[in-house]
Amino acid sequence: MNGPVTLEVVRDAFEQFEASAHGFVFRGFVWDLRGADVSSVDFKGIIEILQKNPVSGLDRKNMRSAVVVENRANSGLGELWIKVGETIDSAERKVFADLQKARDWVSRSKRNLPAFPIELDRERGIVEFRLAGTVSANEIIEAGNLFFASPPGGFCLKGFVWDLRDADLSTYDHQAMTRVFEANPQAIRTGTLRIATVASKIVDRQLLYLWGQIAETYDQNERRIFVSITAARDWVAENRKGVDPIGGDEELVTS
Secondary structure, three states, rough: OOOEEOOHHHHHHHHHHHHHHOOOOOOOOEOOOOEEEOOOHHHHHHHHHOOOOOOOOOOOOOOEEEEEEEOOHHHHHHHHHHHHOOOOOOOEEEEOHHHHHHHHHOOOOOOOOOOOEEEEOOOOEEEEEEEEEEHHHEEEEHHHHHHHOOOOOOEEEEEEEEEEEEEOOOOOHHHHHHHHHHOHHEEEEEOOEEEEEEEOOOHHHHHHHHHHHHHHHOOEEEEEOOOOOOHHHHHHOOOOOEEEEOOOOOHHHHH
């Protein structure tokens, strides 16, 4: 950033990010403030920036956020930003003087999900999960738990769409699939849901065919593999059955 740093400038930066942060694993932010004027940013300003972050759907678990500053005075402001941030969300924060070290630190984040892995379409009764990068049982279970930790009410859940077009499924083998299915509680094995997967590569769709066969031993939900995300959404939305979203402390996964 260059010039004065204000709430409006930060909001604009977040909005640009929200518009473009799709199709890749998101590990965190690097804020390069070496050429910025932060003289107007105080305690109150930091709180406003963190609390009024417009990227409301961003999951911050394991996310890292680095600030790069030039002088000691700005470093003190960065430390204040860390302390305030700890009271607002679970993201890791750190102050750096070197831009490359900041980038390296953020890149080593354990976060392995896209910036916005979940989208809810209440009207059509669809929960859509987006995964990118290398996908294992851990990523699938984590994505499911993000939704079911506090599931919204007031709509009929017709099913799920797993968008795997940007995912690497090369390590998602029989053992990983079994682990995911065994994590599903009985309440989700209703036989009334439709679960669609979307994959671009032929080899991935062949792997997902195995996924469908293994699933038959765990529940009677309908499953289908698609190339088109639109076709997948339409198929789930056409489900004449469905369930109310279920909450609780169990690990709930529906794949």
